[in-house]
Amino acid sequence: MESPLQNYSPRIGIFDEMKNDSKDGIDNWGLLTRAIESMGIDKLKRRTLECEESFKARGITFSLGGQERTFPLDPIPRIVTSTEWRSVELGLTQRVKAIEAFLDDIYGAKEILRDRVIPRRLIVGSSQYSRKAAGISGHNQVRITVAGLDLIRDETGKLVVLEDNIRTPSGISYVLENRRAMARILPELFESYEIEPVGDYPSKLLSALLDQAPAGVTDPLVVVLTPGVYNSAYFEHSFLARQMGVPLVEGRDLFCRGNEVFVRTTEGDLKVDVIYRRIDDEYIDPTQYRPDSLLGVPGLLNSARAYNVVVANSIGNGVGDDKLLYTYVPDIIDYYLHEKPILSNIDTYRLEDPDAMKYSLENLDKLVIKPVDASGGKGIVIGPSASDRELSEVAEAMTKNPRGWIAQRVVNFSTIPTIVGSGLAPRHVDLRPFIVSGPDGRWVVPGGLTRVALPEGSMVVNSSQGGGSKDTWVLRDRHNRDRIHIESQATSALALADIDILSSIPNSGQSKAQLQ
Amino acid sequence: MTWRLEITHKTRYQYQEPVYSSYNEVRMIPRSGGNQLLLSSLVNVSPRATLYTYRDYFGTAVTAFDFHRVHDHLEITAESHVEVRNYSGPSSEVSWDFIGSEAIQDDFAEHLMVTPYTTVSADQASEIRDLVRGQSTPIDGLNRAIEWITEHLSYQSGITSVQSSAADALAVGLGVCQDFSHATTAALRASGIPARYVSGYLFPGRDPIVGESSIGESHAWVEVWLGRWIGIDTSNAVERTDQRYVAVAKGRDYSDVPPFKGIYFGGQSSTPFVTVTITRRQ
Numbered sequence: 001m002e003s004p005l006q007n008y009s010p011r012i013g014i015f016d017e018m019k020n021d022s023k024d025g026i027d028n029w030g031l032l033t034r035a036i037e038s039m040g041i042d043k044l045k046r047r048t049l050e051c052e053e054s055f056k057a058r059g060i061t062f063s064l065g066g067q068e069r070t071f072p073l074d075p076i077p078r079i080v081t082s083t084e085w086r087s088v089e090l091g092l093t094q095r096v097k098a099i100e101a102f103l104d105d106i107y108g109a110k111e112i113l114r115d116r117v118i119p120r121r122l123i124v125g126s127s128q129y130s131r132k133a134a135g136i137s138g139h140n141q142v143r144i145t146v147a148g149l150d151l152i153r154d155e156t157g158k159l160v161v162l163e164d165n166i167r168t169p170s171g172i173s174y175v176l177e178n179r180r181a182m183a184r185i186l187p188e189l190f191e192s193y194e195i196e197p198v199g200d201y202p203s204k205l206l207s208a209l210l211d212q213a214p215a216g217v218t219d220p221l222v223v224v225l226t227p228g229v230y231n232s233a234y235f236e237h238s239f240l241a242r243q244m245g246v247p248l249v250e251g252r253d254l255f256c257r258g259n260e261v262f263v264r265t266t267e268g269d270l271k272v273d274v275i276y277r278r279i280d281d282e283y284i285d286p287t288q289y290r291p292d293s294l295l296g297v298p299g300l301l302n303s304a305r306a307y308n309v310v311v312a313n314s315i316g317n318g319v320g321d322d323k324l325l326y327t328y329v330p331d332i333i334d335y336y337l338h339e340k341p342i343l344s345n346i347d348t349y350r351l352e353d354p355d356a357m358k359y360s361l362e363n364l365d366k367l368v369i370k371p372v373d374a375s376g377g378k379g380i381v382i383g384p385s386a387s388d389r390e391l392s393e394v395a396e397a398m399t400k401n402p403r404g405w406i407a408q409r410v411v412n413f414s415t416i417p418t419i420v421g422s423g424l425a426p427r428h429v430d431l432r433p434f435i436v437s438g439p440d441g442r443w444v445v446p447g448g449l450t451r452v453a454l455p456e457g458s459m460v461v462n463s464s465q466g467g468g469s470k471d472t473w474v475l476r477d478r479h480n481r482d483r484i485h486i487e488s489q490a491t492s493a494l495a496l497a498d499i500d501i502l503s504s505i506p507n508s509g510q511s512k513a514q515l516q
Numbered sequence: 517m518t519w520r521l522e523i524t525h526k527t528r529y530q531y532q533e534p535v536y537s538s539y540n541e542v543r544m545i546p547r548s549g550g551n552q553l554l555l556s557s558l559v560n561v562s563p564r565a566t567l568y569t570y571r572d573y574f575g576t577a578v579t580a581f582d583f584h585r586v587h588d589h590l591e592i593t594a595e596s597h598v599e600v601r602n603y604s605g606p607s608s609e610v611s612w613d614f615i616g617s618e619a620i621q622d623d624f625a626e627h628l629m630v631t632p633y634t635t636v637s638a639d640q641a642s643e644i645r646d647l648v649r650g651q652s653t654p655i656d657g658l659n660r661a662i663e664w665i666t667e668h669l670s671y672q673s674g675i676t677s678v679q680s681s682a683a684d685a686l687a688v689g690l691g692v693c694q695d696f697s698h699a700t701t702a703a704l705r706a707s708g709i710p711a712r713y714v715s716g717y718l719f720p721g722r723d724p725i726v727g728e729s730s731i732g733e734s735h736a737w738v739e740v741w742l743g744r745w746i747g748i749d750t751s752n753a754v755e756r757t758d759q760r761y762v763a764v765a766k767g768r769d770y771s772d773v774p775p776f777k778g779i780y781f782g783g784q785s786s787t788p789f790v791t792v793t794i795t796r797r798q
Contacts, residue, residue: 119625124629131572287779302568302570302580
């Protein structure tokens with residue numbers, strides 16, 4: 001039988017993660033490719049299909065245009081070495097830590113603005129800067145309980161940050177479900193590979209939430225607040241509530257009285273201490289934000305202000321994932337942590353700079369144009385594939401509101417073998433790792449959600465736009481072989497690999513010393 | 517000149533049908549700072565409720581309370597004693613270069629931004645800008661802006677609403693203190709001069725008799741930054757505010773300073789009955 005990988009040919013100039021394996025002299029993808037070859041694509045597809053059926057039966061869906069769909073799982077996993085992952089983990093925690101310090105500052109003393117590291121107008125002009133949330137939180141330093149940063153692997157094979165999502169990032173339920181599915185699709189490989197488990201997520205999230213309960217609460221009640229069944233991530237909300245063993249509630253199930261929050265139950269009203277909310281700021285409290293919102297809880301902001309309840313993630317975080325602010329994250333890391341960024345940004349043009357605007361307008365067809373305050377891929381124009389009309393429309397919008405847009409270099413991000421028809425073809429992938437932060441430290445899910453753009457050549461991975469997903473396997477560090485390898489790279493930040501990041505976060509002093 | 521004023525601000529809502537619950541916030545306590553000092557304050561509500569106070573982003577004292585029993589009215593009484601003095605320092609001598617510098621423009625970005633309330637048409641913005649920037653100093657520019665507002669707006673109530681923007685008021689040429697303040701703020705910001713919206717109380721007479729109460733009013737005016745914050749009141753053609761003006765809340769526009777804000781469930785409310793009584797005590 002012909003090997004499904006025989007005709008596998010990634011495009012030139014693009015980094016293919018399987019073809020470029022073995023940088024460190026270890027054949028990480030070998031076991032996988034041999035398993036696929038011996039099993040054959042048909043059998044692999046059949047097993048996947050069976051799994052998808054069971055996904056549907058169990059309601060693991062997202063809604064798209066009113067229709068419930070599954071998020072197609074491609075059964076070829078992505079493999080990430082422990083060597084690389086250790087440095088990515090450090091980069092992620094560093095970034096979240098710095099952004100958290102930044103949020104605390106701009107909703108408080110605003111020292112970074114006073115020191116003119118970031119232009120004040122960038123913050124006060126952000127649609128996501130929530131003055132009404134100033135003075136809330138900061139009781140326990142945690143503002144970003146769950147972060148889901150988007151990474152891509154560039155042409156040189158380096159993982160770089162595309163976006164910081166620190167409001168209500170979703171996707172973790174697919175990480176957990178994909179892993180369960182893969183254990184059924186390719187059980188053989190779970191014996192030959194040692195893969196870092198991801199199943200701890202619900203318990204890690206729950207303890208991060210419990211630990212944030214207001215001072216003096218001995219047996220905190222945590223709830224998950226969802227906008228309801230019509231939200232595209234409703235499955236995830238119910239999944240997490242079930243996995244954590246806490247109530248899933250909608251706004252109408254909660255009420256505030258005298259700045260305390262209660263949930264109505266069959267056993268009477270119970271006081272709520274921590275709310276893991278998956279509702280946007282704008283809808284969360286009609287007394288402060290949109291008065292017509294029926295999704296939120298009137299009085300919630302003042303209850304949080306009075307520190308009788310903790311809302312996670314914090315209200316007002318959106319100013320921290322503004323895409324223009326993204327360009328300043330390296331400065332933010334330097335300012336608060338006195339460290340060099342471990343993960344790099346993508347080259348981005350700030351359109352308030354007239355030269356950058358001029359260059360971007362002249363090269364629109366070669367750039368990606370993004371609105372600064374949207375999430376989920378909304379409003380993005382990809383120059384090379386956009387129509388003339390789309391380009392002229394976005395040019396007009398940029399000119400009219402330079403603060404509202406950024407332009408980025410098109411990164412031809414990496415590909416991974418993906419089932420297409422009866423064979424395998426390279427398809428572009430990104431990676432959304434999840435970082436859970438509590439008062440006692442941070443924890444990074446090993447791997448994260450690998451999203452794949454299924455149409456040939458497409459780089460749009462959003463689930464709402466025809467993307468699929470893959471399981472992400474972070475290999476365990478067996479026999480310390482990776483560590484020996486690292487120590488030869490004297491200048492690399494990877495030297496931090498010895499720190500056990502899974503249980504604690506090195507404080508900035510520690511990491512600084514190690515990084516010098 | 518320093519005055520000690522006692523201010524009593526009563527607001528009463530009578531509901532046509534019972535209200536089951538409501539969540540409310542009031543900004544009725546004068547601030548301390550600049551030319552005024554708050555000596556004491558007290559907020560009372562009926563029906564009875566537990567009051568929660570905090571300072572908002574702009575430093576304004578907010579009193580919040582909620583009700584969870586059927587009620588047919590809401591009465592808020594805010595009483596305060598405040599000492600107000602007239603500014604007697606030197607007048608502003610800043611230059612256009614200083615006001616227009618990158619550092620000042622960025623430091624005051626929050627008070628230079630156009631908000632929905634402080635929007636004027638692009639034509640009007642450039643007309644005002646040319647007029648104001650055409651003056652030799654920012655102080656002259658400010659006076660020109662005040663003149664422009666007086667030429668383009670006349671005081672008349674009942675035409676605009678609490679939702680009206682500067683552009684709405686200028687289009688009809690009529691408005692109340694809120695509209696004058698939004699239009700003035702818009703005109704100054706369009707000219708690169710930082711400006712903020714102030715809400716508070718205005719003592720009606722010029723020479724109050726100590727101990728005699730007068731009917732005052734809730735009022736809105738504007739502060740302009742020209743080296744320091746300068747108060748101006750275009751709705752009364754007052755070039756510099758004095759000890760008759762007691763500031764409560766400051767912000768970018770009305771949406772940052774509403775004296776009363778709330779939502780309630782059930783019933784239907786009538787127009788509130790509001791009285792402000794001001795007595796000079798010293």
